[in-house]
Amino acid sequence: MPHLTIEYTDNLAGFPEAEVLQAVNAAVASHPQIPEEADLKTRLVRVSRFEIGTAPANRAFIHAQLRLLSGRSPEAKKELTTRIADVLRRLAPRPEGVLVQLSAEIVDMDRPSYSKERL
Amino acid sequence: MPHLTIEYTDNLAGFPEAEVLQAVNAAVASHPQIPEEADLKTRLVRVSRFEIGTAPANRAFIHAQLRLLSGRSPEAKKELTTRIADVLRRLAPRPEGVLVQLSAEIVDMDRPSYSKERL
Amino acid sequence: MPHLTIEYTDNLAGFPEAEVLQAVNAAVASHPQIPEEADLKTRLVRVSRFEIGTAPANRAFIHAQLRLLSGRSPEAKKELTTRIADVLRRLAPRPEGVLVQLSAEIVDMDRPSYSKERL
Numbered sequence: 001m002p003h004l005t006i007e008y009t010d011n012l013a014g015f016p017e018a019e020v021l022q023a024v025n026a027a028v029a030s031h032p033q034i035p036e037e038a039d040l041k042t043r044l045v046r047v048s049r050f051e052i053g054t055a056p057a058n059r060a061f062i063h064a065q066l067r068l069l070s071g072r073s074p075e076a077k078k079e080l081t082t083r084i085a086d087v088l089r090r091l092a093p094r095p096e097g098v099l100v101q102l103s104a105e106i107v108d109m110d111r112p113s114y115s116k117e118r119l
Numbered sequence: 120m121p122h123l124t125i126e127y128t129d130n131l132a133g134f135p136e137a138e139v140l141q142a143v144n145a146a147v148a149s150h151p152q153i154p155e156e157a158d159l160k161t162r163l164v165r166v167s168r169f170e171i172g173t174a175p176a177n178r179a180f181i182h183a184q185l186r187l188l189s190g191r192s193p194e195a196k197k198e199l200t201t202r203i204a205d206v207l208r209r210l211a212p213r214p215e216g217v218l219v220q221l222s223a224e225i226v227d228m229d230r231p232s233y234s235k236e237r238l
Numbered sequence: 239m240p241h242l243t244i245e246y247t248d249n250l251a252g253f254p255e256a257e258v259l260q261a262v263n264a265a266v267a268s269h270p271q272i273p274e275e276a277d278l279k280t281r282l283v284r285v286s287r288f289e290i291g292t293a294p295a296n297r298a299f300i301h302a303q304l305r306l307l308s309g310r311s312p313e314a315k316k317e318l319t320t321r322i323a324d325v326l327r328r329l330a331p332r333p334e335g336v337l338v339q340l341s342a343e344i345v346d347m348d349r350p351s352y353s354k355e356r357l
Contacts, residue, residue, distance in 0.1 A: 001222065003182060007281070021170035029173050037172040041180045041220065043126070044168035049282035051259035053275040054267050061279045063241060067224075077351035085353045092357055100357040101279065103239065105305075105347045109224045113196035115204045119211055119219040120341065122301060140289035148292050156291040160299045160339065162245070163287035186343075228343045232315035234323045238330055238338040 001109070001116060002034055003067040004042040006088070009050050009060045012100070014093045017044055023091060027083040028066070033076045052101070061101040062088050070108040077106040120228075120235060121153055122186040123161040125207070128169050128179045131219070133212045136163055142210060146202040147185070152195045171220070180220040181207050189227040196225040239347075239354060240272060241305040242280040244326070247288050247298045250338065252331045255282055261329060265321040266304070271314045290339070299339040300326050308346040315344040 006024065008015050021042055029037040052059035064084045068077075081104040088102055125143065127134050140161055148156040171178035183203045187196075200223040207221055244262065246253050259280055267275040290297035302322045306315075319342040326340055 003222075017168055021168070022173075025170050025173050037174060038176070038178065038218070039220075040172050041182065042170045043166050046168070047281050049255055049259070049284070051263050051280045053278050054260075054263050055275060057276070059276065063279065074350045077348065078353075081351050081353040085355070089355070089357060094357055099276070101277075102353075102355050102357055103241075104353040106351040107348070110196065110226070112193045113200050113225040115197075115200040115221075115223040117204070117208070117221050119208060119213055119221055122341075136287055140287070141292075144289050144292050156293060157295070157297065157337070158339075159291050160301065161289045162285050165287070229315065229345070231312045232319050232344040234316075234319040234340075234342040236323070236327070236340050238327060238332055238340055 001069050002028065002040045004028065004040065004064065005045060006042065006062065006064045007045045007047050008062045010046050010048045011060050011095065011098060012093045013095060016091055020044065020087065020091050024084055024087045027087050028080060031080055031083065033072055058098045060098050062092055064088065064104040065107060067107045067109050069111045069114060071111065081106060120188050121147065121159045123147065123159065123183065124164060125161065125181065125183045126164045126166050127181045129165050129167045130179050130214065130217060131212045132214060135210055139163065139206065139210050143203055143206045146206050147199060150199060150202065152191055152199070177217045179217050181211055183207065183223040184226060186226045186228050188230045188233060190230065200225060239307050240266065240278045242266065242278065242302065243283060244280065244300065244302045245283045245285050246300045248284050248286045249298050249333065249336065250331045251333060254329055258282065258325065258329050262322055262325045265325050266318060269318055269321065271310055271318070296336045298336050300330055302326065302342040303345060304342070305345045305347050307349045307352060309349065319344060
């Protein structure tokens with residue numbers, strides 16, 4: 001069930017897409033709260049139209065959103081954003097003169113209405 | 120007000136986009152909790168950068184997210200994800216050797232701050 | 239921390255992307271609840287696969303989603319969607335014969351698990 005979406009701005013030249021996907025999935029799927037590796041569905045979104053703040057500065061961002069069925073403890077959630085941020089911090093390009101912001105959030109999904117199956 | 124987003128991975132060749140959009144809108148808009156058909160705004164997102172789990176397997180997913188103003192009953196929400204899943208199960212391609220996961224979630228939108236108008 | 243995503247359907251020819259990004263960021267970042275302008279990360283998403291309702295009509299939409307760390311008052315949230323809608327109403331194209339829907343929502347992000355840093 002976990003759904004992970006990682007956005008990154010396209011001024012982060014050389015963002016290692018395949019490596020990020022594999023490393024972040026390994027980090028998240030090995031957490032005890034993620035019982036089945038096959039359930040982790042991760043998307044990478046390259047953001048080409050964006051604006052960060054209002055000052056005329058050179059800025060970029062990477063943002064991860066992990067959606068989980070509700071019921072995880074605050075501790076488990078914090079561990080998961082930490083694991084994701086650790087991977088992204090390690091692999092993110094740092095272009096000269098660009099301020100790069102990295103963030104990660106957890107979203108609780110409504111459990112009673114969630115529908116899931118394998119076709 | 121309902122906002123529906125359906126993502127599908129691009130290894131689902133032949134995904135019938137127009138047919139899915141029409142069928143899913145018909146199924147959702149005819150539910151008693153959706154008073155005005157014109158309010159249902161559905162996007163289809165073809166996902167090209169993704170990774171499912173960690174095992175070297177051939178996997179795909181389809182995921183629907185329906186955003187509603189808060190206040191619907193748990194029963195109505197479950198009916199809506201069931202309707203959406205029914206359409207997607209019927210129309211989804213099933214490529215040989217690919218494990219396809221299908222999921223659907225409801226998200227409550229904050230009603231007091233929601234803004235809506237017709238231009 | 240605020241994350242703003244603005245979607246618009248691609249039948250809104252001439253949508254002024256750069257102008258919208260700058261105007262909406264100016265409007266949001268100047269709100270007292272947004273302490274640091276550099277934190278506002280706005281994406282514009284051009285939606286090319288969509289279906290609005292079920293009737294054979296010519297329809298378009300613009301939808302904004304602002305994600306904030308939880309804890310803002312209902313009044314502040316309403317002010318923020320109002321500011322966003324004001325900008326979009328002013329700048330949105332109004333193609334002849336097309337019904338354009340404009341909406342904006344606020345989403346509370348889970349504060350304890352949120353992770354944020356500058357690289």
